[in-house]
Amino acid sequence: MHGLVAIVIALTLALAASVVETSAAEECMIGDSALCLANPNCHWDGEKRGCYPGSAQHQDACAVHGDQTICDGDTTLGCKWSAEAKVCETKKN
Numbered sequence: 001m002h003g004l005v006a007i008v009i010a011l012t013l014a015l016a017a018s019v020v021e022t023s024a025a026e027e028c029m030i031g032d033s034a035l036c037l038a039n040p041n042c043h044w045d046g047e048k049r050g051c052y053p054g055s056a057q058h059q060d061a062c063a064v065h066g067d068q069t070i071c072d073g074d075t076t077l078g079c080k081w082s083a084e085a086k087v088c089e090t091k092k093n
Contacts, residue, residue, distance in 0.1 A: 028053045062088045 036051035043056035062079035071088035
């Protein structure tokens with residue numbers, strides 16, 4: 001009998017945890033990027049084209065430059081070409 005009570009309590013806790021996780025995901029089920037960005041618990045992912053829970057990962061603004069000449073010529077963002085990694089990255093002060 002005690003084992004049955006423990007199983008019922010464990011199942012109740014598991015169900016409650018899944019409901020909380022689902023509600024957080026449902027909060028970010030927004031199809032509009034502006035509404036998604038207005039919610040502090042969500043972020044818009046332009047590559048996946050959707051609204052997702054949590055904060056967005058930081059991406060280096062210079063990473064979009066795929067060529068060394070373009071990277072070295074970018075004076076606005078302060079980019080430099082990394083020969084080791086073969087990517088464009090922001091200059092470190």
